[in-house]
Amino acid sequence: MRRRTFIKSLGLAGAWLGTPALAQGTDKPQDGATILKGKVHAGGTGIAGVAVTDGRTIAVTDRGGRYELAAHPDAEFVYISIPAGYAFPTEKGIARFYAPVAGKTGAVVNDFALEKLGVDDSKHQFVVWADTQMISKKDCEQLKAESVPDLKALVAGYGSSALFHGIGCGDLVWDKFDLFADYKEAIGMTGVPFFNVIGNHDMDISARGDDFSAATFKQQFGPTYYSFNRGAVHYVVLDDVFFIGTAKKYIGYITDTQLAWLEKDLALVKPGSTVVLSVHIPTNTGAARRTGKTDELGGSVSNRKQLYKLLAPFKTHIMSGHTHFNESWEEGNLMEHNHGTVCGAWWTGPICGDGTPGGYGVYEVDGSEIRWYYKSTGQPKEHQLRIYGRGASKEQPNEIVANVWNWDPAWKVEWWEDGQAKGAMQQRTGLDPWAVELYAGPQLPAKHKFVEPTIADHLFVATPAATAQRVTIKATDRFGNVFSQELALQAPGSGLQRTT
Known part of the structure; x- marks a missing residue:
């Protein structure tokens, strides 16, 4: 099918023909339909080609920035896919790209005012905060006292003209919805605009089913699935936590409504482009392989292959959280980054169960290319x-033993004994020794006794000579960056010895 014909079949032809688009492809709205209309503009000047949606259908603005679409009966919001070249509208740091329309009838008018950026956004950065997950005011204060200053310092290090945004990758709180206010306060303190993902601990667990489980989240943050653009990258957020109607029971699943919307959204993106898609539950992990157990339905996305089909024409990076361990995998044009947590082990200690320090992912975008590293809270980026x-x-x-928490198969981990090169270290699946000390057993940690060490792939081992005095380990990432640490060896039996 020719692209223009396909766009018209989706109801997107209006932007090309110079008239407001009716997203359902009709010449005029059906009798009694709610019509969503308005203008996307910067300083009163209309912006053409902006995607506008009610979560079911998509229209694009005409040459004057006008849009029009017949709302689906279940529509709760009308919202835009913020175009490249414009600042992200925010309300106290939270992205505000939507307007509520639930319960409204007739012609519903909403204009979206944007501000043109004064710098080229083809180069920009973003961070992924996974699982801030506060259950108490004390957790919130720790977030504000430790994580917020760390992010502010990181951003300042890139210079005053750097463009940053954040992705809150779900489990923003831990079932305590009154703490959303603290989360928002923390985000506002960072000075970074944040887009947010719903997690299983952000759902209304008293809801009758999945359709109503995001009610509180939507009141706080707007739609649970949407897209936006910055530079040459198209960003998408989806809700992959499907609530099954029993308290705290869910599966990793993306509804057909979202997949149908995503298909329309991606129809406006040039094949071969870079897409960054954020979800809470990872689409896939190596947990089942590492543990020898069957993959749990709540641990990954059960219908991920349907998602991958839609993403096949693009160079895609998937951002996820949920697991409280750090892991990346890659296949073809698809790579998933499953992040360690901002909260460490649920705010009980400085590391996650796999030994990954509490922290977040940092991504540097240059055109369609992305480089990344993991930033440990309170540590330099070289850690x-x-x-x-x-x-x-x-x-x-x-x-x-070396724990190289952001390792992926493109890394190289080597070691030296008393200055003599010994070659590559042996990769091993196992438990981080410090995590064992902090979390293993029914009485540890005191705050949350359910926390346990987590089996990880990113451990590397070597056996030095009995007479060796010092070892040096160098880890080289896929971008050629070399990270090195040394350790003076103690005699066996001297207790747990580690670098910071």
Whole structure:
């Protein structure tokens, strides 16, 4: 099908023909329909080609920035896909790209005012905060006292003209909806505009079913699925937490309504473009392989192959959280980044169960290319590994262990013994020794006793000579950045020894 014909079939022809688009492809609205209309503009000047949606259908603005679409009966919002080249509208740091329309009838007019950026946005940065997950005011204060200043310092280091945005990757709170106010306050303090993803701990667990489980989240943050643009990158947020109507029970699943909307949304994106898609539950992980257990329905997205089909024409990075461990996997043009948490192990200690420090992902965009690293809260950006001396692993008391938490198969991890190169370290699946010390057993940690160490792929081991005095480990990421740490070895049996 020719592109113009396909666009017309989606009800998107108006932007090309110079008239407001009716998203359902009709010449005039049906009798009794609610009509959503208005203008997308900057300083009164209309902006053409902006996608506008009610979550079911999509229209694009005409040459004068006008849009018109017949609302679906279940429509709750009308919202735009913010175009490249414009600042993100925010309300106290939270992206505000939508207007409520539920219950309204007749002609409903909503204009969207944007501000043209004064700098080229082809270069920009974004951060992914996964699982801030506060359950108490004390957790909130820790977020504000530790994570907020860390992000502010990071942004300042890029210079005053740098363009940053954030993605709150779900579980913004831990079932305590009154703490959404604290989350918003923290975001406002960072100075970074944030787009937000719904997580399983952000749902109304007293709802009758999935259709009503996001009511509170929507009141606070707007739609649960949407898109926006910055530079050459198209960003998408989806809701992949499907509530099954029983308290705290859910599966990883993307509804057909969202997939149908996504198909229309991506029809406006040039094939080969870079797409960044954010969800809470990862679409896939290696957890089942590492543990030897069947993948749980709540641990990954059960209908992910249908999502991958829609993403196949694009170079896609998927951002996810939920697991409280750090892991990346790549296949073809698709790569998923499953992030360690801002909260560490639920605000009980400085590391996640897999040894990843509490922190967040940082992504640097240049055109269609993306580079990234993991930023540990309170540590310099170069902090990318931790070394354990002999005896840290009870199973192998003569080995040294390195945890390289943002490792993926494109990395290289090598070691030196007393200045002599020894080659690559051996990758191993296992438990981080510090996580074992902090969290293993029914009495640890005192705050949340359910926390346990998590099996990870990103551990590397080597056996130094009995007479070795010092080891050096260098980890080289896929971009050629080298991260190095040294450790003076103690005799076996001297207790847990690690770098900071």
